[in-house]
Amino acid sequence: MTNSTEELIRTEKLQKIFVVGGGFARSKLVAVDDVNFHVKKNEIFTLAGESGCGKSTVSKMLLGFLEPSEGNVYYKGKDVANLKKWKEKKGFMKEVQSIFQNPFETFNPLRKVDSYLYDTQKHYGMSKKDKMVEEALEAVGLDISEVKGRYPNEFSGGQLQRISIARALITRPSLLIADEPVSMVDASLRMSIVNLFKELRDNRHVSVLYITHDLATAYYVSDRIGIMFRGNIIEMGDVEQVLMNPKHPYTQMLKESIPEADPNKKWTERISIKELETEEYMRKGCKFAGRCPYVMDKCKDNMPPELQAENRMVRCWLYE
Numbered sequence: 001m002t003n004s005t006e007e008l009i010r011t012e013k014l015q016k017i018f019v020v021g022g023g024f025a026r027s028k029l030v031a032v033d034d035v036n037f038h039v040k041k042n043e044i045f046t047l048a049g050e051s052g053c054g055k056s057t058v059s060k061m062l063l064g065f066l067e068p069s070e071g072n073v074y075y076k077g078k079d080v081a082n083l084k085k086w087k088e089k090k091g092f093m094k095e096v097q098s099i100f101q102n103p104f105e106t107f108n109p110l111r112k113v114d115s116y117l118y119d120t121q122k123h124y125g126m127s128k129k130d131k132m133v134e135e136a137l138e139a140v141g142l143d144i145s146e147v148k149g150r151y152p153n154e155f156s157g158g159q160l161q162r163i164s165i166a167r168a169l170i171t172r173p174s175l176l177i178a179d180e181p182v183s184m185v186d187a188s189l190r191m192s193i194v195n196l197f198k199e200l201r202d203n204r205h206v207s208v209l210y211i212t213h214d215l216a217t218a219y220y221v222s223d224r225i226g227i228m229f230r231g232n233i234i235e236m237g238d239v240e241q242v243l244m245n246p247k248h249p250y251t252q253m254l255k256e257s258i259p260e261a262d263p264n265k266k267w268t269e270r271i272s273i274k275e276l277e278t279e280e281y282m283r284k285g286c287k288f289a290g291r292c293p294y295v296m297d298k299c300k301d302n303m304p305p306e307l308q309a310e311n312r313m314v315r316c317w318l319y320e
């Protein structure tokens with residue numbers, strides 16, 4: 001059981017419903033449903049899942065870009081929906097910073113990168129004398145002289161992603177929410193970016209919520225992991241246990257693509273079955289029932305609750 005004082009962010013019964021289609025084809029898509037997890041101080045927690053499983057929708061709700069249909073997000077015990085005063089909201093934004101998939105979209109192409117960084121510093125009430133920009137760049141292995149006076153297009157994707165991590169560090173955050181931060185970065189540089197997350201956790205006590213479809217980096221970098229499937233977290237626990245000894249039939253299906261088996265295998269290529277997405281999302285019972293080798297009658301009508309099996313949470317009737 002986690003001590004609540006160790007928790008930075010926590011979701012409770014988080015749900016997001018989108019209305020999709022138009023006219024007679026209009027229907028509701030429960031993109032995220034009953035999602036419960038927390039990120040502790042000094043840890044890297046990963047939400048992993050194939051494209052379209054609801055990861056980005058979760059991250060947008062955490063950051064306040066999307067309003068949950070149901071459920072709550074708590075930061076250091078406070079419901080973020082109740083942060084009404086600007087000062088409180090700004091405090092939250094200062095402590096919880098985000099890193100996005102495409103670093104070229106993070107920076108305005110017409111502005112010099114350093115001016116962007118200095119503006120962030122100013123926006124949060126710090127002056128140039130505070131040297132936060134220099135310190136943040138140093139934390140990602142860069143020197144201000146390498147960045148000064150240069151435009152975004154003068155950097156590679158990997159360098160620019162480092163700079164966008166530096167931008168996020170200017171406010172000395174407690175938590176970084178990184179949504180697919182390496183998917184646009186050259187494969188050869190991906191490990192250096194995820195290594196940076198480990199360094200930030202170990203040396204600067206920054207926690208990271210790492211959102212990815214890439215199990216190889218997830219396995220390498222995470223302390224704990226939650227596997228998402230069609231809007232639900234279906235298995236969650238210690239990364240070694242979940243990925244090396246999976247209990248949910250869906251996670252078991254993924255086991256073959258786990259890095260040690262073959263580092264070049266791409267998880268998404270094997271299991272991304274786009275045409276099944278809507279059908280599975282609309283299922284009443286377990287969303288994996290249509291593909292599960294162990295399916296039982298009850299799976300088709302009833303969504304399994306969060307059950308415990310061998311030190312992890314698993315949503316599967318096999319473990320009732």
Ligand SMILES: Nc1ncnc2c1ncn2[C@@H]1O[C@H](COP(=O)(O)OP(=O)(O)OP(=O)(O)O)[C@@H](O)[C@H]1O
Nearest residue numbers: 018019020031049050051052053054055056057058
């Ligand atoms: N604004 C929206 N309106 C309607 N449906 C949406 C909206 N945003 C997301 N969805 C749907 O919700 C589901 C979850 O999407 P989401 O983007 O959260 O998944 P994801 O796992 O982050 O995938 P990806 O990595 O491809 O972004 C998908 O079926 C998606 O089509």
